Amino acid sequence: MVKIPQFKNVKVQEWVDKWVKICNPDAVVVIKGTKQEHNLLCGQMVKTGQFIKLNQKLRPGCYLARSHASDVARVENRTFICSEKEIDAGPTNYWREPSAMKKELLKKFKGCMKGRTMYVIPFAMGPIGNHITQYGIEITDSAYVVVNMNIMTRTGTAVMKHLDTGIDFVPCIHSVGAPLKKGQKDVAWPCAKSINDKYIVQFPEDREIWSFGSGYGGNALLGKKCFALRIASKLGRDNGWMAEHMLVLTFTSPAKKQYHITAAFPSACGKTNLAMMLPKLPGWKLQTIGDDIAWLKPGEDGRLYAINPENGFFGVAPGTSMGTNPNALLACRKNTIFTNVVLTPDGDVWWEGMGKDAPETGIDWQGNVCYCCVDNKHYMGPKPGMTKAEIKKSGYVAAHKNSRFTAPAVNCPVLDKDGFEGLYKGKPTGVPVDAIIFGGRRPSTIPLVNEAKSWTHGVFMGSAAGSEITAAVISDKIGQVRRDPMAMLPFFGYNVADYFQHWLEMERTSVNPKKLPKIYFVNWFRKNEKDEFMWPGFGDNSRVLKWICDRIDGKVKANATAIGNLPKIADISLENNTGKGIVNPKFLKEILKVDVKGWKKEIDTVEASYDEYDMKASKDSKIVNADAKRVPAALRKLLAELKADLGKVK
Numbered sequence: 001m002v003k004i005p006q007f008k009n010v011k012v013q014e015w016v017d018k019w020v021k022i023c024n025p026d027a028v029v030v031i032k033g034t035k036q037e038h039n040l041l042c043g044q045m046v047k048t049g050q051f052i053k054l055n056q057k058l059r060p061g062c063y064l065a066r067s068h069a070s071d072v073a074r075v076e077n078r079t080f081i082c083s084e085k086e087i088d089a090g091p092t093n094y095w096r097e098p099s100a101m102k103k104e105l106l107k108k109f110k111g112c113m114k115g116r117t118m119y120v121i122p123f124a125m126g127p128i129g130n131h132i133t134q135y136g137i138e139i140t141d142s143a144y145v146v147v148n149m150n151i152m153t154r155t156g157t158a159v160m161k162h163l164d165t166g167i168d169f170v171p172c173i174h175s176v177g178a179p180l181k182k183g184q185k186d187v188a189w190p191c192a193k194s195i196n197d198k199y200i201v202q203f204p205e206d207r208e209i210w211s212f213g214s215g216y217g218g219n220a221l222l223g224k225k226c227f228a229l230r231i232a233s234k235l236g237r238d239n240g241w242m243a244e245h246m247l248v249l250t251f252t253s254p255a256k257k258q259y260h261i262t263a264a265f266p267s268a269c270g271k272t273n274l275a276m277m278l279p280k281l282p283g284w285k286l287q288t289i290g291d292d293i294a295w296l297k298p299g300e301d302g303r304l305y306a307i308n309p310e311n312g313f314f315g316v317a318p319g320t321s322m323g324t325n326p327n328a329l330l331a332c333r334k335n336t337i338f339t340n341v342v343l344t345p346d347g348d349v350w351w352e353g354m355g356k357d358a359p360e361t362g363i364d365w366q367g368n369v370c371y372c373c374v375d376n377k378h379y380m381g382p383k384p385g386m387t388k389a390e391i392k393k394s395g396y397v398a399a400h401k402n403s404r405f406t407a408p409a410v411n412c413p414v415l416d417k418d419g420f421e422g423l424y425k426g427k428p429t430g431v432p433v434d435a436i437i438f439g440g441r442r443p444s445t446i447p448l449v450n451e452a453k454s455w456t457h458g459v460f461m462g463s464a465a466g467s468e469i470t471a472a473v474i475s476d477k478i479g480q481v482r483r484d485p486m487a488m489l490p491f492f493g494y495n496v497a498d499y500f501q502h503w504l505e506m507e508r509t510s511v512n513p514k515k516l517p518k519i520y521f522v523n524w525f526r527k528n529e530k531d532e533f534m535w536p537g538f539g540d541n542s543r544v545l546k547w548i549c550d551r552i553d554g555k556v557k558a559n560a561t562a563i564g565n566l567p568k569i570a571d572i573s574l575e576n577n578t579g580k581g582i583v584n585p586k587f588l589k590e591i592l593k594v595d596v597k598g599w600k601k602e603i604d605t606v607e608a609s610y611d612e613y614d615m616k617a618s619k620d621s622k623i624v625n626a627d628a629k630r631v632p633a634a635l636r637k638l639l640a641e642l643k644a645d646l647g648k649v650k
């Protein structure tokens with residue numbers, strides 16, 4: 001038997017003891033969270049070939065990892081919500097009966113860490129000591145997971161000291177599912193190769209997470225989606241707060257007035273970009289608090305206060321350039337882990353849309369040589385001499401579309417340091433939220449920005465959100481529009497319709513509903529018939545944020561329409577509309593109209609989604625749950641009203 005570390009917290013001890021027995025690792029190491037330990041682990045991974053050390057002059061403290069081709073993104077059809085009752089997981093989740101799932105998984109976990117080290121990572125989601133913060137421990141056999149968790153969460157001794165006091169924690173067990181026989185050489189990215197051997201499992205009622213077979217992102221860094229969204233959404237529902245797939249930012253006007261805004265966009269739909277955006281509007285300043293997850297709690301004054309429970313950014317690399325998101329690129333200049341991007345001959349990284357000429361040759365995400373495109377230096381091909389057209393036609397990319405950087409939040413040049421630490425005016429309350437934005441990637445119909453008529457109408461807008469599926473999930477339907485309510489489709493820890501009801505409850509139970517944030521819906525992704533974006537996006541999105549602030553302050557009137565309050569065109573500031581990718585006033589007019597025909601189709605899809613939520617017990621269930629109609633009547637009513645209103649317009 002290996003030596004098991006001793007813990008002051010009895011529950012921690014029992015839990016670790018149990019999993020050591022089950023997984024049978026060669027060694028057990030408790031993560032202290034020091035720099036030295038982090039560097040040592042990175043160094044070990046360089047030796048085993050799991051990490052490539054990048055050029056330390058160009059990228060100090062940076063490493064590159066390449067994952068197995070079967071393990072490049074979240075796996076939604078292997079993600080399970082195991083509530084006692086199927087209907088409590090709800091129609092958008094895959095459900096398994098908890099004890100049956102545990103039995104099935106225990107077989108997988110038996111001996112799964114043979115030949116490997118078991119790491120015990122104490123971590124905090126949120127600033128240590130903050131009243132909103134939650135604690136967890138992840139057991140993993142992946143050093144890659146350890147060093148990523150060190151960046152993405154607050155780890156180590158400071159957290160363990162907290163746990164020593166006997167406080168609650170969410171136990172998270174993870175294995176890549178690839179035990180090593182005696183003398184067997186490890187591979188660069190161990191994981192269970194078959195998709196059916198991967199399991200991302202939440203037990204919301206026991207508040208436990210079990211993950212097996214994948215080492216990538218949200219599948220394996222269990223503080224993120226599994227804890228901070230799936231488990232936390234359930235915790236929030238039970239305790240009157242909210243866990244959301246939202247960025248948090250601070251926007252300051254030229255007159256130095258501060259606004260705090262959160263925004264929920266689906267995966268790879270622009271949260272990191274908006275969270276760090278360099279405003280094109282002169283005099284406005286934007287600062288980052290978080291780029292992916294927000295926890296919102298009502299304060300005594302009735303306002304909602306937000307914290308970012310994370311400690312770093314797990315951001316999409318492709319498309320990140322000095323032009324689109326300079327602050328993200330700058331955040332990656334040191335102490336960053338890159339996964340599945342291109343390695344350049346000088347030991348730097350490259351990806352499609354980096355805004356930098358590709359090197360003559362490089363090593364692509366699969367470890368093969370790739371070559372600069374002959375007629376466009378922003379592309380690389382699998383063979384020398386290829387043209388952009390040939391590369392595009394082949395579908396080849398040198399950096400995987402879901403390649404990512406794991407960068408410490410403190411690296412972000414525009415981090416709102418107080419907000420990030422959960423402080424507002426020196427108090428650990430989180431920041432008061434002025435506006436909540438929903439959005440999605442929609443080539444048609446959905447306008448640039450739309451203001452909800454009320455809280456309930458805002459909840460309706462969020463519930464009706466749709467977006468194109470992106471490479472953030474393994475899917476053969478990338479590019480197709482699907483319903484993604486509140487950008488939470490893959491992250492609900494319970495029944496989607498109950499989640500809608502919880503949003504409505506936030507107003508009903510509020511001590512001052514008037515102080516709740518105003519709700520908006522945006523779409524940066526409208527396209528014309530030539531398949532070009534009609535809105536430049538990125539820094540120009542500051543024009544929309546300013547309009548939102550003007551509305552909050554009652555400075556401008558809006559056009560009341562069937563779908564919501566739309567801006568008067570003259571109220572979208574076109575100041576400093578120069579340079580690359582400017583706002584085209586003709587397009588602007590187009591994307592601020594109500595597309596009646598498009599909306600009629602849209603509401604049919606929304607209605608179909610509501611019907612589905614009302615009929616099915618869980619995603620793969622054959623049971624029709626006609627008795628379990630849970631979609632709130634208030635939302636059905638708004639849908640019917642919208643239908644009637646649109647019917648009146650010809």
Ligand code: GTP
Pocket residue numbers: 265266267268269270271272273274291292314315316318319320324472524525533536537538541
């Ligand atoms: P997750 O980390 O998966 O939750 O995604 P995210 O929402 O943080 O996505 P991110 O900001 O990384 O955006 C991903 C992609 O969207 C990149 O390819 C960006 O270039 C693109 N993108 C972001 N903002 C805009 C925008 O305003 N306009 C356009 N056209 N593209 C954008």
Ligand code: SPV
Pocket residue numbers: 073074216217218219224225266267268292314472473
């Ligand atoms: C997302 O898919 O929304 C992400 C990336 O933020 S992952 O952490 O892999 O889920």
Ligand code: MN
Pocket residue numbers: 245266267268292
């Ligand atoms: Mn995300």
